Amino acid sequence: MAVLANSATHAHTSEQDHEAHLREEHLMLDPRPRGEMNAMVMESMQTTSWKFWVAAGIMAILVAVCLFYYWGYMIANGLGVAGVNRPIYWGIFLVNTVFWIGISHAGTFVSALLRVFKAEFRRPFTRAAELMTTFGLVQAGLSIFMHMGRVWLSYWLAPYPNQRGLWPNFHSPLAWDFLAINTYLLSSTMYLFLPLIPDLAMARDRSTGWRKTLYRILALGFRGTEGEWTHLRFAMNLFAFAILPVMFSVHTIVSWDFAAAMRPGWSSTIFGPYFVIGALQSGLSAVAMVLIVVRATMKNMKYFIRPEHLDGLGKLMLIISMSWAYFFFNDYMVQWYNGDKWTDALLHFHEEGPLGWMWYAMLIFNVAVPWLTLWNKNWRRNPTLLFTVGLLVNIAMWFERYIIVPTSLSINRFPFTYQFYKPGVEIPLTIGTISFFILLYMLASRLIPLVPVWEVQEGQMAHSLRKFGKETVVTVSDLE
Amino acid sequence: MTDKNMLLAVFSDLDPAAHAVEKLRELGLGDEHLNVISGIPITEAMMGRPHQWTNVPRLALGGALGGFLLGAYLAFVTPTTYPLNVGGQPVIPGPPSVVVLFELTMLGMLISTFVGVFLDSRFPSYTPKEYVPEISDGRIAILIECDPAQEVAIESAMTALGAESVKHAEAQTL
Amino acid sequence: MAKHNIPEVKADLENTTGIWGMAIDQDLCTGCQACVAACAMENNIAFVGETDAGYGRSLHWLRIEHAFEGEFPEVQTSGFQPVLCQQCGNAPCEPVCPVFASVHSQAQDLNLQVYNRCVGTRYCANNCPYVARVFNMRDYDRPEPLSNQLNPDVTVRRRGIMEKCTFCIQRIHKVEDQAKSEGREVLDGEMQPACAQACPADAIIFGRLDDPESRVSKLAKTGRGSQLFEDLGTLPRVTYLKEEKDYGRLG
Numbered sequence: 001m002a003v004l005a006n007s008a009t010h011a012h013t014s015e016q017d018h019e020a021h022l023r024e025e026h027l028m029l030d031p032r033p034r035g036e037m038n039a040m041v042m043e044s045m046q047t048t049s050w051k052f053w054v055a056a057g058i059m060a061i062l063v064a065v066c067l068f069y070y071w072g073y074m075i076a077n078g079l080g081v082a083g084v085n086r087p088i089y090w091g092i093f094l095v096n097t098v099f100w101i102g103i104s105h106a107g108t109f110v111s112a113l114l115r116v117f118k119a120e121f122r123r124p125f126t127r128a129a130e131l132m133t134t135f136g137l138v139q140a141g142l143s144i145f146m147h148m149g150r151v152w153l154s155y156w157l158a159p160y161p162n163q164r165g166l167w168p169n170f171h172s173p174l175a176w177d178f179l180a181i182n183t184y185l186l187s188s189t190m191y192l193f194l195p196l197i198p199d200l201a202m203a204r205d206r207s208t209g210w211r212k213t214l215y216r217i218l219a220l221g222f223r224g225t226e227g228e229w230t231h232l233r234f235a236m237n238l239f240a241f242a243i244l245p246v247m248f249s250v251h252t253i254v255s256w257d258f259a260a261a262m263r264p265g266w267s268s269t270i271f272g273p274y275f276v277i278g279a280l281q282s283g284l285s286a287v288a289m290v291l292i293v294v295r296a297t298m299k300n301m302k303y304f305i306r307p308e309h310l311d312g313l314g315k316l317m318l319i320i321s322m323s324w325a326y327f328f329f330n331d332y333m334v335q336w337y338n339g340d341k342w343t344d345a346l347l348h349f350h351e352e353g354p355l356g357w358m359w360y361a362m363l364i365f366n367v368a369v370p371w372l373t374l375w376n377k378n379w380r381r382n383p384t385l386l387f388t389v390g391l392l393v394n395i396a397m398w399f400e401r402y403i404i405v406p407t408s409l410s411i412n413r414f415p416f417t418y419q420f421y422k423p424g425v426e427i428p429l430t431i432g433t434i435s436f437f438i439l440l441y442m443l444a445s446r447l448i449p450l451v452p453v454w455e456v457q458e459g460q461m462a463h464s465l466r467k468f469g470k471e472t473v474v475t476v477s478d479l480e
Numbered sequence: 481m482t483d484k485n486m487l488l489a490v491f492s493d494l495d496p497a498a499h500a501v502e503k504l505r506e507l508g509l510g511d512e513h514l515n516v517i518s519g520i521p522i523t524e525a526m527m528g529r530p531h532q533w534t535n536v537p538r539l540a541l542g543g544a545l546g547g548f549l550l551g552a553y554l555a556f557v558t559p560t561t562y563p564l565n566v567g568g569q570p571v572i573p574g575p576p577s578v579v580v581l582f583e584l585t586m587l588g589m590l591i592s593t594f595v596g597v598f599l600d601s602r603f604p605s606y607t608p609k610e611y612v613p614e615i616s617d618g619r620i621a622i623l624i625e626c627d628p629a630q631e632v633a634i635e636s637a638m639t640a641l642g643a644e645s646v647k648h649a650e651a652q653t654l
Numbered sequence: 655m656a657k658h659n660i661p662e663v664k665a666d667l668e669n670t671t672g673i674w675g676m677a678i679d680q681d682l683c684t685g686c687q688a689c690v691a692a693c694a695m696e697n698n699i700a701f702v703g704e705t706d707a708g709y710g711r712s713l714h715w716l717r718i719e720h721a722f723e724g725e726f727p728e729v730q731t732s733g734f735q736p737v738l739c740q741q742c743g744n745a746p747c748e749p750v751c752p753v754f755a756s757v758h759s760q761a762q763d764l765n766l767q768v769y770n771r772c773v774g775t776r777y778c779a780n781n782c783p784y785v786a787r788v789f790n791m792r793d794y795d796r797p798e799p800l801s802n803q804l805n806p807d808v809t810v811r812r813r814g815i816m817e818k819c820t821f822c823i824q825r826i827h828k829v830e831d832q833a834k835s836e837g838r839e840v841l842d843g844e845m846q847p848a849c850a851q852a853c854p855a856d857a858i859i860f861g862r863l864d865d866p867e868s869r870v871s872k873l874a875k876t877g878r879g880s881q882l883f884e885d886l887g888t889l890p891r892v893t894y895l896k897e898e899k900d901y902g903r904l905g
Contacts, residue, residue: 077792086788148775148814149815157773170580171576173750183586198520202519226517231601458520565760
């Protein structure tokens, strides 16, 4: 009997431990009063240290020099200062374009797909991810413009009525790209703004000075009446569903830029989904990296972003890494099997050419590293480790695009014209786009509430603990 | 409006606020005289309020149609204004037209949804409005439009139901 | 607007012969590069300098391909193969240009490059299986006295523009206008692009492909004729003539 009684008390305390553990683990079960959460978010937004300004200053200098000066230099002198030549007409600018569009996919994916499927762990970081979409697309757009030979005439790509009666050529994948990327940029910016309105109203209610004026203008006079919420809720729902096909279309069309060309290695029917998965691969890793940095550097963020979120993202990264491996192998297998001599030459060049190390690094960082680390729950929850994996995956995805663009262009059907590609002004311009992204993100993190507080509170309302027999489990109510 | 008073009852919880809406209806105030203001989206059903009308779905549909028509113009009409042969493809290409139609339909729908929120909610409006900043701290406020004669009865009823404060709502610059 | 004779199915394109065409006799070609020089003179092609040319940025519309294999002295060489824009009847470069800078001419059945319209996306060049297109990477200098050499009939291209062989379309127009004013058809051999005119071995023959009696049509139909990458279905208008044997070369 004594043994039994002992075990019963033990069960009792362990149950309490379990509950406490659940609350500590899940943000949704650890509610705080809304006022307190508001104050935390406001504080995190308004707190800057000298380190922040030093970092922002360095980024601003890098943007000024690497992006604006070198771009101006290139516009004035022509693409000769870059590394493109014949036959490698597309170089790192296109690599960067595809890379940044890939980064931009994560925001939509995390925010819209997880919203559609009601994955509750998304709540605190949807905005952080959506910001990446918008700022990533800015870099992608800049990279496309850098790539153009006569950027000052880029408005000719836009469909507008003109005296010549000459409209863009809708036979061209680049014309589809123009429409798709613009649609995506506009809709993702609107999708960023809609859920932001209530938070801007929150910020308006508790700020002074220039911030008050800024938020007053941006909050548009939002009060939170029934009507306003109804319109907003419907719109956000529609956006979540509609932006997903737009997102898929964007990267599919980017892949068609390559797949529609009659080149060995490019003319592949699986490029569409392969690129979409590749985009998510780099994008999700980038979301994880940004969240880890935000969590480590911004005040009060450890409450909102917890190991459970890194855990969830780590799982997604692992699944996407497996999907990427599947699509990569599918593409490789069919290319290898078709036996075309130029494709064969290209595959050998990928693996054994001077950039073979890049091909192997791509596979190791994209497949081996995530598979060997992310299966372990404790490792997924370790910020340093997840950040490292995310960084390696992003490097690998940049390599993948490098292999697809300049490396594949080295090989064509005329061995007489084979060339190598030596990047020139592309290097500072790449640093420039990365710095510009970081700078925009740093400024935005201090200008708009990075955590959608109302969404967190809504989620906390919907979550509760319930007992099934002796087991305490998390229950979620469907509020809508 | 001059003979009506605006009262703002602030509740800290959902349940008393819902009871208050019921009580106000008993006091003879129709749903059109009430408005609930909250810091998180609470559904009309939770508050026992009639379903809110929104034009956003219709606007979205209209925008989708508009976008589709614009896409159709780009895909099917513009190539004929200056027909050019490229690569032996038809002047109006089939599959690429689908891409153009899709992108512009989605663009039209999403822009009109966004604009729809502005139109339906009368955004942006910077005129003074009845509001208290506590609402964005998670309070639920009921904005009551009533006769001055009813004011005292309403005030005591609201306080009895647990209102944190009941006061004359003053329009203030947000 | 010009009437558009675009066949409904691509297979019908194969029945079209094309209008202007070229035959290149590789058995006669000596690899002297006179055609390359003549082309550059005629078409105001810029000289890019040693460094850029070594890096694969030379702007020649016509290149003489010549490959070597093996270690000295056991070197095997291929023949000489002048490669230029094949003026495909079914050109991959055309549909991919987003601004209609690369279009098909109905009157001459040639691929046109509209310099004024080009914004420099370089997609056409990537999609050209013949690597026939070149890009103005910079504004290149034309020091004295080269500046006095420019052909007034041909646009001088600035940086950021794609260009390629035009079959000397300025000469085609001149010949056509001349024939029209005299009320006759263009005679066979009357029109010669700069490369054909300069070829000392008469290895480049130019003429009408739609005239079965023209010299180029007859040559193209001999058993020696073949086209580059016929399997791609691009319908090149250039025919290469070559015997099975290699004359005067090792191997």
